[in-house]
Amino acid sequence: MSMQYDMTLRTRTVPRFEVDADDPTIAGRWYYRRCQALLSRDFGSPTISTVQCQLLSVIYLCCASFQNMAHSTLATAVRTANMLGLHMEPPSDMSKAERELRKRIWWSSYTIESKKCMKLGRPFSTSLSSVFCELPVDNHEVASTAGSDFAPLDENVTWLTYNLQHTKMFLAARKTYTALFDRCLEIHQGKKGCVIYEVPVALKRCANSFSTGILTLQTWAQEVPEILKTERQGDGVAFSTDLSPLAVEQFAPLWLQRQRLLLELLYHNLSMNLHRIFITYPTTPQLADSSGQSHATSAAEHAVSLTNIMHQIMTQTDILAGWHEAFQWQ
Template identity: 45%
Template sequence: MPAETQGMLVEGKDALVAGRWHYWRGQKLLKYELDSPSLSTLQCHLLCVVYTCGGSFHNLMNSTVALAVSTAYMLGLHLDPPPTMPEKDREMRRRLWWAVYLMDSKSGMKLGRPFMISSSYVMPSLPSDTLEAAASSGSMFAPIGQNATWLSYNLHTIQLYMKVRTAYTAFFDQEIHLQQGQALWVNHEDQNFSAEVLKAHTQRFHQWVDDVPESLKLKRQNNGQPLSTDLTPILLESFTPTWLQRQRLLLEHTYHHLSVNLYRPFISSTLKPLADSIAEELAMRCASHAIMLTMITHQALTESTLLDGWHEAFFCQWNSVMTLVGFVMLFPSSLLSNQAKHAIQLAILVFDNFGAKFSVAANAAKIVRELSVKIELLANPSDLESNIAIIPQDFEVDSLSSVSVDPVLPSQDLFTSPDFNLFDMAVDIDFWNSADSLWPDLDNLSQFQVEI
């Protein structure tokens, strides 16, 4: 939606499924190109991935990523372009391949499914971000200093995903020797061994931060460090071009989101990390990144229009707030606990903002409000009697372990369904939507397809 129309929806329209007829028409036309795809075919698949991800149709997204990967191999993009090809075309093919790699990485790590692109094979060179490459790309954005161009954002995003994907693969490829029915860790020794595997990659992330040009780093207030978790507010420079400000914002947002996902296994209800252990250190890092992402998202939404219409920010925020809920329950007396609780309240404001555009976000705000009240009561058992008036009659102390996220359930039924576990909700919210419920008039779809 255009920035000037980011107000309340009218006539029950939901921004998540805006343009659904255009999407279905595109799918109809793309079927004719399955056997003889072109670069434009691949670009269409990538755009469909973005659309289905933003609409929370993640099985559709995963299937479309598979189509994009298959099409990229058909077009030979996995091979470095020959030197006889014009440099402009070589760079475009490289950018397309690495866009497919990025989508495959995002889909696999988000859904916990195998990657479709094998990292064991030789891949083409990374796309260039030189002044020459930027000049020949077709866009006329001015250079941003330090030999960085508008293409540098894409390059550093790809490099970040490569490092995180390597750490993710190493973490989940380790041999833990679980017996049937056992959880991920059965003792603290195994947990710390897993933490050591992951911590070995943290220096590479620090190196990535150092390699990002200063002109691409989002500035912080009070002399705070960019791309850090020092919990200082961001500085939105009013005279900086909007495209550059958005690139800075999304680069840092992506960094914190991927860090939350990577370190979250150590916020585990099955085995709390030992004090001063490596596992506890990574759990604290996870919470710090979740707090920072929440602060950035809230500030960007309230002080600018940079995130308006970017639905993925909502899903990243849900992911972070569920992580913070787990952290507060697991580490109620830690130094970060108060900051985490404050971030949960900020997340509610973020959901309220997105709730004006689509109903899933409005329901998320309702869920987190109820969760925050109940978490406070569990953290202060002595207050249960004095606050009995605000506790629903059907609330039980142990009911936080079974939370339903079905948006059609009334709020009083939130804690009574055993279908979902609290610590799985960061993924489960992405499956609230279904084509049957959010795409109305599907009965007329076949007639529509005939007409087009």
């Protein structure tokens, strides 16, 4: 991953005829293969480090656009986490730092799987009904023992708050996603296999149900701590689609600026993907007048907002320079 990051920052100095000389998608591939060979030795007796390496492998493969390989590796990571009991509440005889680490690793695997499955339209392998692990905490005591010495942001927010809010966002998005497709399946079965795009009444029912479900994600956005929101110029509102320019705080720590941006960019990306199911090409007046058109418009608005933010940040700052997930949204 570090090699991928480095390749995006380097100036091309090699001849164009050298195949893949500066291709960041396959940078470090030999190290990746070596990593997998070493990890295979741990399958019989995995450790916390095994799961961490597997999750990092998933991120590497995603950035390299090997989506099927990433999904397969992710399945292994989730199963390994289950073997270690990370989906259970950690034993009380463990140190607090170790308990919180186990929680963060489990919920990281949960959010990565949620993101991947929603992105590819594939079934989830984890279910909250079989998860008994509470969300990690983000207080100052835990933050001070978690391996980084970032200064606290305010009384109730630390550098770990981003991780907690990131997890809550995916819980909200996945709840909305699951409810939407459960409703579509219910209508599909009730109408004897109809396609909702061909039946105005069915599409309207899905749209009305979605209008209620998406409130969960919108409520999350409203409850994000103010310090994790990038301010807007004028009367603009963070996490909105009003297209107001960002007012980047110049003297804020780089890690904080990056957390703010990634949180909002991911929110727009998830919102766009959830709304886009209602993007249709109506063939009848009834379909054209469907209430689903408002959701299709929302998908476009979130896409434009994401594009505007990315353009401003990439042209005016170096906050997202390098190999972050955001590069896929350019």
